[in-house]
Every structure is written in structure tokens, then in C-alpha cells.
Amino acid sequence: MPEKKVKCMVCGKAIETSGSICQRCQESIRGEAVGKRKKVGAAADKAMKKHGQKPPNK
Numbered sequence: 413m414p415e416k417k418v419k420c421m422v423c424g425k426a427i428e429t430s431g432s433i434c435q436r437c438q439e440s441i442r443g444e445a446v447g448k449r450k451k452v453g454a455a456a457d458k459a460m461k462k463h464g465q466k467p468p469n470k
């Protein structure tokens with residue numbers, strides 16, 4: 413049976429470790445996820461503040 417070469421799904425480079433993406437892409441994706449989470453949190457906070465600032469009745 414031939415050795416199965418795994419290539420990174422993101423950059424296409426051969427991966428030595430197990431997984432579908434290389435470590436570098438894994439880290440970048442993790443960073444993106446964290447940034448997204450932060451972004452979403454900030455947006456939610458902003459929306460809440462906006463909502464709170466506006467009085468219920470004009």
C-alpha cells in the first residue's frame with residue numbers, strides 16, 4: 413500500500429502531523445476564529461449599548 417500523503421487543505425503543502433491542515437494554517441485559522449469571536453462580541457456589545465442608549469418612547 414502506498415504511503416498516503418496528506419496535503420494541507422488551505423495552502424496545499426504536505427503535512428507531517430495528523431490533520432487536514434498544516435500547523436501554520438491551523439494557527440492562522442485559530443487566530444481568525446478568536447478575532448471573529450472578539451468581533452462578534454464587540455458588535456453585540458455595541459448593539460446593546462445602542463439599544464440601551466435609546467429611550468423606549470420618544
Ligand SMILES: [Zn+2]
Pocket residue numbers: 420421422423424425433434435436437438
Ligand atoms: Zn497550510
